Amino acid sequence: MPNTQELYDARIKRVADAVQLIEPDRIPIVPVFQAFPVYYMNKWTIQDLMKDYHKCTEVYDHLYDHFQPDLGWDPILFYPVNYMETTGINWFRWPGKHFDNSNVMYQYIEGEYMKGDEYPEAIRDMTKFMMNKWIPRSFSKLSGLAKVDFRNSMWFGHMGAFAAFSDPEVQESFKALFKAGQELMDWFIYLGEYQAHMKEKYGIPPLYAGFAYAPFDMIGDSLRGTKEILMDMYDHPDELLELIEVATDFAIQDTIAGSSGKATPYVWYWLHKGVDDFMSKAQFEKFYWPSLRRYITAVADAGLTPVIYVEGSYNHRLEYLSEVPKGKVVYDFEYIDMAAAKKALGGHSCIMGNVPAYTLSYGSKQDTIDCVKSLIDTCAPGGGYILDTGTMIDDAKPENIEAMFETVYTYGKR
Amino acid sequence: MILEELAIAVETGDMKKVQALIPQGLADGVDPQDLLDKGLLAGMAALGARFKAGEVFVPEVLIAARALNAGTVLLKDKLVAGQSVSKGKVVIATVSGDLHDIGKNLVLMMLESTGFEVIDLGVDVPVEAVVEAVRENKPDILAMSALLTTTMAFQKDIVEALKVAGLRDGLKIMIGGAPVTQDFCDNIGADSYSPDAPGAADAALALLS
Ligand code: B12
Numbered sequence: 001m002p003n004t005q006e007l008y009d010a011r012i013k014r015v016a017d018a019v020q021l022i023e024p025d026r027i028p029i030v031p032v033f034q035a036f037p038v039y040y041m042n043k044w045t046i047q048d049l050m051k052d053y054h055k056c057t058e059v060y061d062h063l064y065d066h067f068q069p070d071l072g073w074d075p076i077l078f079y080p081v082n083y084m085e086t087t088g089i090n091w092f093r094w095p096g097k098h099f100d101n102s103n104v105m106y107q108y109i110e111g112e113y114m115k116g117d118e119y120p121e122a123i124r125d126m127t128k129f130m131m132n133k134w135i136p137r138s139f140s141k142l143s144g145l146a147k148v149d150f151r152n153s154m155w156f157g158h159m160g161a162f163a164a165f166s167d168p169e170v171q172e173s174f175k176a177l178f179k180a181g182q183e184l185m186d187w188f189i190y191l192g193e194y195q196a197h198m199k200e201k202y203g204i205p206p207l208y209a210g211f212a213y214a215p216f217d218m219i220g221d222s223l224r225g226t227k228e229i230l231m232d233m234y235d236h237p238d239e240l241l242e243l244i245e246v247a248t249d250f251a252i253q254d255t256i257a258g259s260s261g262k263a264t265p266y267v268w269y270w271l272h273k274g275v276d277d278f279m280s281k282a283q284f285e286k287f288y289w290p291s292l293r294r295y296i297t298a299v300a301d302a303g304l305t306p307v308i309y310v311e312g313s314y315n316h317r318l319e320y321l322s323e324v325p326k327g328k329v330v331y332d333f334e335y336i337d338m339a340a341a342k343k344a345l346g347g348h349s350c351i352m353g354n355v356p357a358y359t360l361s362y363g364s365k366q367d368t369i370d371c372v373k374s375l376i377d378t379c380a381p382g383g384g385y386i387l388d389t390g391t392m393i394d395d396a397k398p399e400n401i402e403a404m405f406e407t408v409y410t411y412g413k414r
Numbered sequence: 415m416i417l418e419e420l421a422i423a424v425e426t427g428d429m430k431k432v433q434a435l436i437p438q439g440l441a442d443g444v445d446p447q448d449l450l451d452k453g454l455l456a457g458m459a460a461l462g463a464r465f466k467a468g469e470v471f472v473p474e475v476l477i478a479a480r481a482l483n484a485g486t487v488l489l490k491d492k493l494v495a496g497q498s499v500s501k502g503k504v505v506i507a508t509v510s511g512d513l514h515d516i517g518k519n520l521v522l523m524m525l526e527s528t529g530f531e532v533i534d535l536g537v538d539v540p541v542e543a544v545v546e547a548v549r550e551n552k553p554d555i556l557a558m559s560a561l562l563t564t565t566m567a568f569q570k571d572i573v574e575a576l577k578v579a580g581l582r583d584g585l586k587i588m589i590g591g592a593p594v595t596q597d598f599c600d601n602i603g604a605d606s607y608s609p610d611a612p613g614a615a616d617a618a619l620a621l622l623s
Contacts, residue, residue: 035564099511104564109513226516230473231480234427278472312592335592358593361563362601391593394564 007203011070012264015205015386019305019350020327023383027376027412028070029405030207030352032309032332034077034392035105036401037063047095047102049078053190060194064202067405070386071264072204074194079106083183086176088140091222105394113137114223116232119239122223126246134223144173195263209304210259212269215248215291220273230278233287240287248291255295256302265305266330269296275312289320300328307332307352311391318344334390339378342385351379352386355404360389360396368400372407380412387412416444417452420485424457425464427477429484436488446492454485458527465524466612472516479523500531502554502622505547507535509568514561517591520611521557528615530555541568545575548585555618560591569594570602586621590614 002010010025017024038046041062044055056075064072084092093099094106113134114122122129128151136146147170153161164170195206213221219240220229232240259267273279274288296306306329308321313335321331322345332352333341341351355375359367372387379385387408393401416439423431432454439449461478464470504525508518515537525532535547548556556576560566569589576582587604599607606621608614 101511104511107513227476231476233473234477280471283471283473356593357563358595358598361593362598391563394562396563 002203004200004203007068008199008205011203012205015070018384018386019330021347021350021382021384023380023414025414027380027408028386029388029408029412030069030071030386031389031401031404032392033063033073035394036396038103039395040066040398040401045095045103046078046105049075050081050094050106051096053078053080053187057194057197060198061201064198064204067401068202068204069405070205071207071266072198072202073207074191074198076191076208080183080187083180083187086180086183087142088176090138090140110221110225111137112225112228114219116224116228116236119236119243123239123242123246126250138222141176142173144170199263205264206262207264208266208268209262209264210255210267212251212255212267212295212299212306214269214271214274214288215244215251215295216274216288217270217272218247218251219243226273226278229273233279233283237287244287244291248295251295252298255299256304259299259304260302265303266307267299267304269306269308271308271310272312274317275310275314276316277313281316284317284320289317293320293323296324296329300325305330310334310336315340321345322348324349330386332386332388338375342379346382346384350384350386352388354388354390357389357391357393357396360393360400360404363400365399365403368403369407372404373411376408376412416442417448417456420449420453421457421460424454424478424481424485425461427474427481429477429481432481432485433488436485440492446489447494450486450489450493454482454489455527455529458482458523462524462527462612462615465520472520475520475523479519499529501529501619502531503551504530504532504555504557504618505535505544505551505553506532506557506559507539507544507547508537508559508561509544509565509572510538510540511568512560512562512565513537514559514591517561517611518557518559521559521590521614524611524615525557525618528619530615530618541571541575544572545579545581548576548581549579553585554622555586555588557588557590557614557618560589560594563593566591566594566598569598569604573603588614588617588621 014024014028018028035046037059038044038049041059044059049056049059053075056078060075081094090111091108092106093109095102095104131148132146136143144167147164147167150161198204198206220226224232255267274284279288299306308329309332311334314333315336318341326348330350330352331345333354336354338353345351355371359371375387416435420432420435423435436449440446458478461470461475465475506518506522508515522532522534533551533553535543558569558572560569573587576585588606589599589604590608594607596607606617608617
């Protein structure tokens with residue numbers, strides 16, 4: 001029986017081999033679990049975990065007692081309610097506050113936090129726009145930031161600019177920020193401790209060094225909303241492109257600074273709005289891909305490994321995906337023909353995916369085994385494959401998750 | 415001529431053009447019903463066909479829908495009730511706990527442009543509210559959308575609740591959404607599944623034929 005350090009090293013190598021297109025000792029398995037660990041243990045609710053993240057230790061230990069993936073989630077998906085309340089975040093609904101059911105996942109809801117006619121403002125001075133408009137609109141307890149403008153402190157103006165801090169609304173907002181900052185830091189420390197624990201007790205390396213988004217999605221998800229940004233391609237095409245460039249520049253800096261030197265090199269990019277249905281190839285080529293490619297390439301060149309988590313169907317995008325550094329990027333697919341993906345990316349980039357959520361939640365054990373075997377048959381030859389579920393896993397049948405792991409452990413061996 | 419222009423304006427999502435053409439048409443004495451059917455809806459139907467063929471995508475449908483809505487607003491008081499010939503009445507909803515509405519809205523647009531009258535209950539619609547809406551509106555078809563594995567089970571609950579309420583007979587039920595499959599449709603006792611919006615319109619026609 002290897003000790004946990006040996007297991008840890010073997011797992012790191014197994015995944016790294018797959019990324020570098022070397023056939024590993026067995027197919028790595030890295031499922032993206034969302035609420036599943038909570039439902040599986042069935043002791044605490046999602047509300048409980050969001051209220052007291054220390055309870056996550058028990059829930060994730062229970063998960064890893066039964067399943068040992070090659071990279072593992074720490075409990076980062078269970079956002080602490082205290083910081084959300086402190087800032088008054090408007091982006092989410094969560095159990096206990098908005099839902100009576102205490103055991104449903106919190107949910108992201110879109111808002112138009114930047115109006116269509118505000119592109120020029122955001123392009124000219126992103127920081128000012130974020131501070132005076134976007135933050136107050138996004139966080140109800142930070143409304144006072146609307147009144148702060150440091151640009152006015154130049155020369156004699158400092159008197160007026162700093163006097164804004166006498167305003168009770170401004171003071172309340174900054175107090176809230178101090179408090180939220182501490183709450184977040186305490187949580188980050190907890191997550192770091194859980195990662196160390198995961199390594200020590202199970203020999204499982206952490207899944208991520210950081211998280212990233214396609215620049216188009218940063219604007220679509222957080223500033224404009226899905227429908228709005230899709231129409232912006234017609235209503236504000238040049239401004240949209242310009243703001244994407246601004247966002248790409250700071251995203252690259254931020255990701256490289258924030259994700260380097262961690263235990264694993266994996267930076268997960270969550271892609272939303274470039275899927276087949278959402279735009280034509282011409283639109284993808286113009287609005288979505290160039291900035292994303294630049295972002296992926298810069299991060300890969302900095303020695304990190306982008307893992308591109310493609311939410312939705314990407315059958316018509318495959319031809320573009322090899323335009324990134326070879327053997328340094330992973331594509332994790334949800335709805336795609338994996339044989340076509342293998343054909344397009346084999347020998348170039350590692351692919352990952354895609355046991356359907358439907359099979360795991362509603363299929364039989366045998367359906368799951370068949371699906372995993374067929375994925376391995378299709379994707380494993382020649383290396384460059386990691387097994388994952390198609391979507392984030394919430395209410396899957398435990399026996400199917402078991403079958404998925406077992407099949408990878410046995411059938412996935414070289 | 416103006417009807418053709420109007421149709422093209424909708425098809426290309428040119429809202430300003432639509433807003434100019436409708437008053438012009440009304441002033442010229444064109445029948446408001448024609449402006450709607452042969453202008454606005456004809457444009458949407460043409461776009462629907464191109465969407466089905468994979469020539470246009472969601473953004474084009476969104477701007478066309480925006481143009482269409484701008485036009486129907488201007489026609490609202492002018493139309494005589496009951497003059498439209500509808501292919502059937504549909505109630506549509508995204509089920510409880512689910513806020514994804516883009517797919518549902520596409521289905522809605524395709525149904526409308528195919529000639530169905532559609533009542534939209536919106537998103538996050540509780541089981542009882544769907545049952546109530548069926549009781550009240552007596553639709554030919556109930557269409558439900560679910561994008562999450564955790565919410566698709568509500569489609570089943572709704573089918574069951576409709577049975578209990580004695581409303582299942584004579585009602586056709588269509589379901590869809592990314593995780594939904596034909597298999598699931600068969601299992602829960604719904605009548606039809608379709609993987610995309612144009613398919614949904616075809617399926618609706620088939621259900622009522
Ligand atoms: C855009 C998107 C969002 C947007 C939604 C914006 C909006 N106004 O709808 C935002 C960012 C808000 C969002 C939020 C969330 N999302 Co989301 N989202 C997506 C994404 C990327 C695309 C969905 C979409 O609009 N596709 C385009 C449309 C056109 O396709 P469609 O909806 O499938 O519809 C077509 C067909 O299915 C069919 N159809 C649809 N309805 C019907 C109905 C009938 C009757 C018929 C016949 C046909 C039919 O026709 C349509 C047109 O062709 C999907 C990925 C995916 N694979 O679907 C994830 C996805 C659905 N989301 C997911 C999750 C987890 C969430 C969140 C819970 C995340 C969070 N923790 O906050 C929240 C939940 C919000 C909520 N309560 O619903 C997961 C679900 C995983 C699971 N286990 O089920 C997915 C699959 C992403 C993933 N890979 O993990 N999401």
